[in-house]
Amino acid sequence: MNDLVKRGAADIAREVRAKRISAAEVTEAALARVDEVDGRLGCYLTRLHDLARQCARRVDERVAAGDTLPLAGVPLAVKDNMCLTGTRTTAASKILENWIAPYTATAVQRMLDAGAVPIGKANLDEFAMGSSCENSALGVTRNPYDLKRVPGGSSGGSAAAVAAFEAAVGLGSDTGGSIREPAAFCNVVGFKPTYGRVSRYGLIAFASSLDQIGPLARTVEDAALAYDAMAGHDPMDSTSIDRAVEPAAASLREDLKGLRVGIVKEFVTAKLGPEIDALYKRAYQELADLGAELVEISLPTADYGLATYYLIAPAECSSNLARFDGVRYGLRVDGADVGAMYEQTRAGGFGPEVKRRILIGTYALSSGYYDAYYVKAQKARTMFAQDFRKAFERCDLIAAPAASSPAFEFDSKSDPYSMYMMDYYTIPMSLAGLPALSVPCGYAGEPALPMGLQLAAPLFEEAKLLGAAHAYERATGYAAKAAPAV
Amino acid sequence: MASEKIDVRYVAKLARIALSEDEVERFEKQLGDLLGHVDVLSELETAAVPATAQVVESKNVERADEAGPSLDRETILSMAPQRQGAFFRVPKIIAEP
Amino acid sequence: MxxxxxxxxxxxxxxxxxxxxxxxxxxxxxxxxxxxxxxxxxxxxxxxxxxxxxxxxxxxxxxxxxxxxxxxxxxxxxxxxxxxxxxxxxxxxxxxxxxxxxxxxxxxxxxxxxxxxxxxxxxxxxxxxxxxxxxxxxxxxxxxxxxxxxxxxxxxxxxxxxxxxxxxxxxxxxxxxxxxxxxxxxxxxxxxxxxxxxxxxxxxxxxxxxxxxVGSTELGTKTEIKNMNSFRSVLRAIESEIERQITLLESGGRIVQETRGWDEGQGETHSxxxxxxxxxxxxxxxxxxxxxxxxxxxxxxLRKTIPVLPPERFAKYREYGIDPKQATQLVDNSPLADYFDASVAAGANPQTSMNFVLGDLSRLANESGTAVNASAVTPVALAELVALVESKTINSKIAKELLERMWIGEGSPKAIVEKEGLAQTSDTGEIEKLILEVLAANGKAAADYKAGKTNILGFLTGAVMKASRGKANPALVNELLRKKLE
Known part of the structure; x- marks a missing residue:
């Protein structure tokens, strides 16, 4: 493996800008790495050799012309639920298996404008619905740290690609934990900004009021750089926030002095077994060692997160996915009339998890159940926001597990609800729209597998959040204590 | 919200997804289980709580009424599962909406 | 009944x-x-x-x-x-x-x-x-x-x-x-x-x-009628549906709540x-x-941007005593209605102004291709002309001639009347003098009238008017002529 692929985004961009290496060289190294290992890992659904080379050439030209590109030459994995003009964009669904996007998502475009080079479209759970990538209809992605295990999900392809040096930065999307959980499983940093910070335009919708794009990277600094490139108002997305973005890369810090970190009383890690309980207690102590003051906080609604989420997200998805009807694009399975065509197309095009969520969401919105389910969940959502607002009166950040366990083996969670439980710790932050991330915090299990510490901040306080995560990462250095198996 | 038995066939009809008998049976059970979990929400006292549709408050996001370019017709028609000339073609429609 | x-x-x-x-x-x-x-x-x-x-x-x-x-x-x-x-x-x-x-x-x-x-x-x-x-x-x-x-x-x-x-x-x-x-x-x-x-x-x-x-306050079962593509078809469809419902009830049937389509060709609604x-x-x-x-x-x-609206105008025109057909015609031509309103505001008698606006002015506009409100005849000038007519200073024939001269830019009607001495005369002595002259020159006509051909009166009136160069009050001429002949 060419050592270039191990370099982080900040490093690569600096070197390319200084013209010590070219974007073309970095890109060739990344493409070679993909060709070498992706057959075994399956991170990418589509490899973009031609486009990558073309983009790299353009980056080198721009650097030569004196453009200061914050992500010059940085190899990028794009989750395949984001549109990129001229590339197959599938959402890992049969219903979009051969769809070529005619436009580019705002977040992707901003990454490319900043100099990033798209290496491939990364695998995911179909329409981002899942926590293991096993719901992809188009390919299997394996965890680079243990090929018998899942990479997490739904942004599993992006997380695995970054972990296995097939990209320096990945774009993921997080609805209930889909960036943070795979980041934890793959020993990388995964960051979900405040809802509305990064434009959703061009992100194939799962649940509109929850979906948020964010970066996956091997260091907090790289995640911050990517975030800085993507964040900010987009007139094409009505829910994108029109508010100045404090550059996160400039806010990185080395200690946590003066910060109060809240530990959620209701998140009882003892339930996760003694080893994991000890690991998180150690992580919290490490925060204290860096100067943070630990305070106990309460989220009385914590145990209602899954119920709230599994009404709101499916309800929105049932409507968002109606457009996949065989009329304008994507799969069509013929039927005697248009109604039969719809039903056959959607029966053949969607996988079981997607169907389950469409059905539950349709039910939750249907006549007679709307108030009992959907409205009730929206009210519960208000309580989550209130609980967090109250909690943040007593602390600056919240620390919690990023997932309930390390990566599990394929086919080990046959009951949908046990899979949903993986997101127990990430869903509350999603419901409240908070910025949250996962940073490697050690290893657990046999074999020892990566674990992630989740940190969350009040709305819009991304810079503070990334700054603190950087201090933790620098002080602990857990990610470097193991290497991927490929 | 008592967990009634969910009428999967009716819901699938609304969602326009054809289900096999196996699927009806399986989804009925799985969705019933999930609704059982979801029923914990009834424990929350929400009578005085407003509903939240968007967690980050915002209002009046509008665009100026200016016309811009549309997509190239060939590009969009090339995506069509079936086209006829400049139109998208679909099997017969049974009734008005 | x-x-x-x-x-x-x-x-x-x-x-x-x-x-x-x-x-x-x-x-x-x-x-x-x-x-x-x-x-x-x-x-x-x-x-x-x-x-x-x-x-x-x-x-x-x-x-x-x-x-x-x-x-x-x-x-x-x-x-x-x-x-x-x-x-x-x-x-x-x-x-x-x-x-x-x-x-x-x-x-x-x-x-x-x-x-x-x-x-x-x-x-x-x-x-x-x-x-x-x-x-x-x-x-x-x-x-x-x-x-x-x-x-x-x-x-x-x-x-x-x-x-x-x-x-x-x-x-x-x-x-x-x-x-x-x-x-x-x-x-x-x-x-x-x-x-x-x-x-x-x-x-x-x-x-x-x-x-x-009639007299009941309860609502009957309703049907929804669709496919009406013009106001005429709305009229026909509703009339036909009312008749269908009456016939149905009278024959002991029951109205079914349903959607019915209007069939223009058949002239009836169908389920x-x-x-x-x-x-x-x-x-x-x-x-x-x-x-x-x-x-x-x-x-x-936005309230400030709302002009005078048609129903308000119509009601006002009806108060002026204008007949519904003329009022509707004017309401449907809002530049003309604005013009009319301005003339009334300048003191014009509404009915007389309306007659000019819908009559000679609209004709002149059609012939010349210049809109009335863009013509040389300002609402104020029209009001002046109307006042001359109303005060019987000029008769309608002179008024029409004056209007044509105003249209081509000859200016104030009052000034023209004064300069050219076009004011109508109601001087009985002068008119009687003219009558005698005319009767003398048209002995046969006078004889015919006396013999019972009373419709010859129009011819004689015209001759007297001509002799007065249009200035004589036509009603007075008529009256005096008849007196003279009988």
């Missing part, structure tokens, strides 16, 4: 009106009628994966103005909801509409019937939504759905802003329904919020029709019951859009 007279119809109208904007409701595609199929579509209005709506500010302003025009209340808070159902010409398979918080609530439409009777119909609401594309049905069925074997879709119209106006069931006859629709149309055109071209489908309406015994299931639209707030808040300042600003 006839059978028909024993019943009263109760009618409510729902109509959809396309708003006049440059771009569509939620994207920048042009809002124009016609054009090559599928050329005015983009990722948003074609519902490509990942696309998002952004509301058109002008459409919202149009809605508020429309509401203000009917004295509706404009709630401080409004929002968009999704109405979920599948239809091939609706790209997202949901329509962005407004469910429980429309932009305008209540209001009154004042309208009039052909005989000038003024009426009122309450509005329930006007809400904003988006139009669908257009389906053409092929392979049999003569363009209708029934009997067709496939359909072709053009999405150019998809996403055009549409307002839905829902009336209370205040209308009691087909004539009232048409009067109501005409008032809506006139008002929207005057406001500039829509072109309201039924032939282009920019106004489409459905009617809810029921009947009940559109289909085997499709009942609708369950699963309305919920669109999570891709944010709420609309309207403050008093905006309402005040």
């Amino acid at each position: 006839t059978v028909k007279a024993q019943y009263e119809a109760v009618i409510g109208i729902e109509c959809h009106v396309e708003l006049k904007t440059r771009s569509k409701m939620f994207c920048a595609c042009a809002n124009e009628f016609g054009g090559e199929p599928n050329t005015k579509v983009c990722p948003v209005c074609l519902a490509l994966p990942g696309s998002l709506p952004v509301a058109n500010a002008e459409a919202i302003r149009h809605m508020i103005r429309a509401g203000l025009a009917f004295d509706a209340s404009i709630p401080a808070f409004s929002k968009f909801d999704r109405k979920n159902y599948f239809y091939p010409d609706m790209p997202k398979d949901y329509q962005i509409s407004q469910y429980d918080m429309p932009l305008t609530l209540g209001g009154i439409v004042r309208y009039w019937l052909e005989d000038g009777t003024l009426k009122e119909c309450k509005l329930t609401r006007i809400h904003l939504e988006e139009d669908t594309g257009k389906s053409m049905h092929g392979g049999g069925g003569d363009g209708r759905i029934a009997g067709s074997s496939f359909s072709l879709i053009d999405f150019n119209r998809a996403g055009v802003p549409l307002m839905e106006c829902v009336s209370e069931p205040d209308l009691r006859s087909a004539q009232e329904a048409v009067g109501y629709l005409e008032a809506l149309k006139r008002t929207f055109v005057q406001l500039g919020v829509s072109d309201v071209k039924m032939e282009e489908g920019s106004l489409r309406c459905d009617a809810n029709v029921s009947i009940r015994p 559109m019951r289909s085997k499709e299931q009942a609708h369950d639209y699963r309305y919920f707030p669109d999570p891709d859009l944010v709420p609309i808040e309207i403050d008093a300042a905006l309402i005040d600003e």
Whole structure:
């Protein structure tokens, strides 16, 4: 493996800008790495050799012309639920298996404008619905740290690609934990900004009021750089926030002095077994060692997160996915009339998890159940926001597990609800729209597998959040204590 | 919200997804289980709580009424599962909406 | 009492009106009628994966103005909801509409019937939504759905802003329904919020029709009538449906609540019951859009832009004593009505001014191609001319000549009259002198009259007028002539 692929985004961009290496060289190294290992890992659904080379050439030209590109030459994995003009964009669904996007998502475009080079479209759970990538209809992605295990999900392809040096930065999307959980499983940093910070335009919708794009990277600094490139108002997305973005890369810090970190009383890690309980207690102590003051906080609604989420997200998805009807694009399975065509197309095009969520969401919105389910969940959502607002009166950040366990083996969670439980710790932050991330915090299990510490901040306080995560990462250095198996 | 038995066939009809008998049976059970979990929400006292549709408050996001370019017709028609000339073609429609 | 007279119809109208904007409701595609199929579509209005709506500010302003025009209340808070159902010409398979918080609530439409009777119909609401594309049905069925074997879709119209106006069931006859629709149309055109071209489908309406015994306050079972493509077909369809319902009840039948289509060729409505299931639209707030808040300042600003509206004008013209046909004619030509109003404001007698405006001035405008309000005849000059006529200073013949001279820019009629001594004479002595001259020169005519050919009087009057160079008061000439001859 060419050592270039191990370099982080900040490093690569600096070197390319200084013209010590070219974007073309970095890109060739990344493409070679993909060709070498992706057959075994399956991170990418589509490899973009031609486009990558073309983009790299353009980056080198721009650097030569004196453009200061914050992500010059940085190899990028794009989750395949984001549109990129001229590339197959599938959402890992049969219903979009051969769809070529005619436009580019705002977040992707901003990454490319900043100099990033798209290496491939990364695998995911179909329409981002899942926590293991096993719901992809188009390919299997394996965890680079243990090929018998899942990479997490739904942004599993992006997380695995970054972990296995097939990209320096990945774009993921997080609805209930889909960036943070795979980041934890793959020993990388995964960051979900405040809802509305990064434009959703061009992100194939799962649940509109929850979906948020964010970066996956091997260091907090790289995640911050990517975030800085993507964040900010987009007139094409009505829910994108029109508010100045404090550059996160400039806010990185080395200690946590003066910060109060809240530990959620209701998140009882003892339930996760003694080893994991000890690991998180150690992580919290490490925060204290860096100067943070630990305070106990309460989220009385914590145990209602899954119920709230599994009404709101499916309800929105049932409507968002109606457009996949065989009329304008994507799969069509013929039927005697248009109604039969719809039903056959959607029966053949969607996988079981997607169907389950469409059905539950349709039910939750249907006549007679709307108030009992959907409205009730929206009210519960208000309580989550209130609980967090109250909690943040007593602390600056919240620390919690990023997932309930390390990566599990394929086919080990046959009951949908046990899979949903993986997101127990990430869903509350999603419901409240908070910025949250996962940073490697050690290893657990046999074999020892990566674990992630989740940190969350009040709305819009991304810079503070990334700054603190950087201090933790620098002080602990857990990610470097193991290497991927490929 | 008592967990009634969910009428999967009716819901699938609304969602326009054809289900096999196996699927009806399986989804009925799985969705019933999930609704059982979801029923914990009834424990929350929400009578005085407003509903939240968007967690980050915002209002009046509008665009100026200016016309811009549309997509190239060939590009969009090339995506069509079936086209006829400049139109998208679909099997017969049974009734008005 | 006839059978028909024993019943009263109760009618409510729902109509959809396309708003006049440059771009569509939620994207920048042009809002124009016609054009090559599928050329005015983009990722948003074609519902490509990942696309998002952004509301058109002008459409919202149009809605508020429309509401203000009917004295509706404009709630401080409004929002968009999704109405979920599948239809091939609706790209997202949901329509962005407004469910429980429309932009305008209540209001009154004042309208009039052909005989000038003024009426009122309450509005329930006007809400904003988006139009669908257009389906053409092929392979049999003569363009209708029934009997067709496939359909072709053009999405150019998809996403055009549409307002839905829902009336209370205040209308009691087909004539009232048409009067109501005409008032809506006139008002929207005057406001500039829509072109309201039924032939282009920019106004489409459905009617809810029921009947009940005269004097009853209970509502009968209603049917919904669709497919009415002109005001004439609205009139015919509702009349036919009322008759059908009366006949049915009189023969012991029962009205079934259903949708019925108007068949223009057959001149009757027919049941559109289909085997499709009942609708369950699963309305919920669109999570891709944010709420609309309207403050008093905006309402005040928009209120100032509302011109004098047709119903108000009509009522005023009727107060002037102008007949309903003339009043309607003028109301429907708002530049001319403005001109007329200005002449009245300058002191002109309304009926006399109206006669000039709709008569000679409109004729001159037609002949010359110059609009009346752009001509050399200012409303003030017209008022001066009207005053000369009213004071009997000039007779109508002179007035007509004067008007033609004013049209070509000869200036003030009063000045011309004074300079050229055109004032009408009512000097009995002078007129009698002229009469004697004329009778002397036309002995045969005078003899004929005396012999009973009284219609020769017109000829003699004309001769006297000519002798007076048009200045004599024609009524006086007539009177004196008759006296002389008898």
